[in-house]
Amino acid sequence: MAIINQAGAVAPSGVKLIDARGPRFGAAITTFVLALALVTHSVVVIAFQLVVFAIGAFSGPAKTPYAFAYKKFVKPRLSGDVPTEDVRPPKFAQLVGFGFALVATVAGLLGATTLFSVAVSFCLAAAFLNAAFNFCLGCEIYLLATRAFKRA
Amino acid sequence: MKTFLPLAIVLVLSSGYGVWYRTSRGRIKGKSGAMALISSADIDGSSFGSRVTLLQFSSAFCSPCRATRALLTDITADMADVVHIDLDAEGHLELVRRLDIRSTPTTLILDGNQVEVGRAVGAPKRDQVTKAIAAVAAVHN
Known part of the structure; x- marks a missing residue:
């Protein structure tokens, strides 16, 4: 009967909603780009993805070139209801991706090939899980990180 | 072109994790034994349900939290x-x-004594929640 919503920080009124299929389509392209980076060890490829992550993390996942491609080529071919989601979870995932891609880019420039591969691998795993299994990175790591670093 | 081995390893490992993720998320697991008591002070003084309380934990960077909240609000409405x-x-x-x-989201199912009888990690399914609620007997004091 009673519905008590105390999670004020979770659902403030005026939460920005975006088409939930956009970020997932973006994750599929990201998976491909990161796979290419891992196989070729190309700093140019990872630097490109770093820029895309930066746009996603700081301007929003609906502003990336992948989101643009989704709106231009994929969305017009889809029918039915548009599933929406809060913009913050995918934005958070883009920020985590940005962190790993930054490490990979610096490692690539310095010639640290093992670190490059490890950083790209983590990034790739998260993007692949998002694309293939609708994995929610923020759900899995945000609370664990908060528990670890913040006092009650 | 270098080796495809690291790519294959990443895809195999994450596929394994993904299958586990898909099957485990949203499933309500029963709980017995170790009971953590939850008081009214823990939930900012709100009142518990007389028979069942669905205690959901949400966070800002969580897409399924919104859907879970809508589902549980709808189920408990009447x-x-x-x-x-x-x-x-x-x-x-x-x-x-x-x-x-x-x-x-993690949702705990608490009985009338605020003892955890089950929990779902991830967005639970409607029929499973309804079943779990029905399985909790009323407390007669």
């Missing part, structure tokens, strides 16, 4: 003895640690 409470996990870290909440 149940007088069942209450749905949605807590911001980040704002209740002491309780989160005590109950060992690791990811969001």
Whole structure:
């Protein structure tokens, strides 16, 4: 009967909603780009993805070139209801991706090939899980990180 | 072109994790034994359901939290003895640690004595929630 919503920080009124299929389509392209980076060890490829992550993390996942491609080529071919989601979870995932891609880019420039591969691998795993299994990175790591670093 | 081996390893490992993720998320697991008592102070003084309380933990960077909140709100809307409470996990870290909440959304099913009888990690399914609520007997004091 009673519905008590105390999670004020979770659902403030005026939460920005975006088409939930956009970020997932973006994750599929990201998976491909990161796979290419891992196989070729190309700093140019990872630097490109770093820029895309930066746009996603700081301007929003609906502003990336992948989101643009989704709106231009994929969305017009889809029918039915548009599933929406809060913009913050995918934005958070883009920020985590940005962190790993930054490490990979610096490692690539310095010639640290093992670190490059490890950083790209983590990034790739998260993007692949998002694309293939609708994995929610923020759900899995945000609370664990908060528990670890913040006092009650 | 270098080796495809690292790519193959990453895809195989994450596929394995993905299959586990898909099957485990949203499933309600029964709980017996170790009981963590939850008091009214833990949930900012709100009242529990007389028979069942669905205690949901949410966070800001969590897509399925919104869907879970909508689902549980809808299910409990016409149940007088069942209450749905949605807590911001980040704002209740002491309780989160005590109950060992690791990811969001996590929903605990509490009986009339506020004892945890089950929990779902991830967005639960409607029929499973309805079944779990029906399985909790009323407390006669």
